[in-house]
Amino acid sequence: MKTYKIPMVPGPTSVSHEVLEAGMVNFGSADLERDYVDLYVETGKMLGKIMQTEHTVVIQTGEGMLALWGALKSSLRAGDRVLVLSTGLFGYGMGEMAESLGCKVRIVEFGFDETLHDYALIEAAIRDFQPKMITMVQNETPSGTMNPVEEVGRLKEKYGVPLLYVDAVSGIGGSVVKADEWHVDFCLGGSQKCLSAPASMAFLSVSPRAWEIIGEVGYAGYDALLPYRTAVEQSYFPYTPYWQGTAQLHRACRLLLEEGLEKVIARHEKVAEYCRKRVQEMGLRLYPAAGAVPSPTVTAVYVPEGMTWADLDARLRDRGVVMGGNYGCLAGKVFRIGHMGTQANLNLVKEALDVLEETLHG
Numbered sequence: 001m002k003t004y005k006i007p008m009v010p011g012p013t014s015v016s017h018e019v020l021e022a023g024m025v026n027f028g029s030a031d032l033e034r035d036y037v038d039l040y041v042e043t044g045k046m047l048g049k050i051m052q053t054e055h056t057v058v059i060q061t062g063e064g065m066l067a068l069w070g071a072l073k074s075s076l077r078a079g080d081r082v083l084v085l086s087t088g089l090f091g092y093g094m095g096e097m098a099e100s101l102g103c104k105v106r107i108v109e110f111g112f113d114e115t116l117h118d119y120a121l122i123e124a125a126i127r128d129f130q131p132k133m134i135t136m137v138q139n140e141t142p143s144g145t146m147n148p149v150e151e152v153g154r155l156k157e158k159y160g161v162p163l164l165y166v167d168a169v170s171g172i173g174g175s176v177v178k179a180d181e182w183h184v185d186f187c188l189g190g191s192q193k194c195l196s197a198p199a200s201m202a203f204l205s206v207s208p209r210a211w212e213i214i215g216e217v218g219y220a221g222y223d224a225l226l227p228y229r230t231a232v233e234q235s236y237f238p239y240t241p242y243w244q245g246t247a248q249l250h251r252a253c254r255l256l257l258e259e260g261l262e263k264v265i266a267r268h269e270k271v272a273e274y275c276r277k278r279v280q281e282m283g284l285r286l287y288p289a290a291g292a293v294p295s296p297t298v299t300a301v302y303v304p305e306g307m308t309w310a311d312l313d314a315r316l317r318d319r320g321v322v323m324g325g326n327y328g329c330l331a332g333k334v335f336r337i338g339h340m341g342t343q344a345n346l347n348l349v350k351e352a353l354d355v356l357e358e359t360l361h362g
């Protein structure tokens, strides 16, 4: 198995020894022990600070997709109306997920290289479609773009839409997320992006309104949220919790909060700005269109003409650098430099970009 000296993939990000070590111990029998419940509660509180929410934070064993599915299945029934705001692969994906549950889906679509912008269009869609849920992605990892949740939250409130579902998987811990102030009912994350813990835990904030709806829907399944409503109070989890994974997530949150949320976000912004400047100086073209908000956690760049991604990727790997390829319609056309979590490090990014420059021009 190959390993790389300079990891620049936008998740899973490289895990520090300190975080790995937090899980390299044997614990007791998880849900039968108060210690686990305390660890779970404390981790949830720290995640709440990072997402700026006072709502319950649920932590599940799995990765981002688990929480994404769990929240949809737990709060929607066949026939429910879901308004999907899409600026990319994950945005569209949510529409497909809701459709597979039998929901009526309407998509307000923008270009993959754009940020949500036409609020009159979004407002008209809310008024006309009267959705039960609005979905959106705060940070479209494949496109390297950010979307403003605040504006959508305001519209959600204005029209009394019951649920706002926000995939913030690659933004939490690397960008400003104000789940409560933005009226988010489900703010969804995973351990392997900006928190730089192993790809093992999913988490989400759940608003009181969302809990009411979850209770009404009554979905039962491995990914169901309902059992988490009483898990802490009753010391009873729906399956054996992953003690080591929770401990690693706990350590990752603690490291982040010790550094300071604002400082961490400023570090991501500084590194992202440097990255964008350097790739443009090399003659490369950024993927986000003019006017789109570039992501502070991942930079998406067009594969240069006359070169295939497979070739560029192989040459970078030969020099110890691994960057991210892409998916769907962006596969082979756009590659990504993941500067999130441990990788939001100016020296590391500089090293990676020096190698990229050498590979292209050297």
Ligand code: PLP
Binding pocket: 011, 063, 064, 065, 066, 068, 090, 137, 139, 140, 141, 142, 167, 169, 170, 190, 192, 199
């Ligand atoms: N949402 C976004 C925006 C992502 O970038 C990803 C992963 O790349 C996910 C959801 C899914 O997360 P995971 O792969 O950790 O399940």
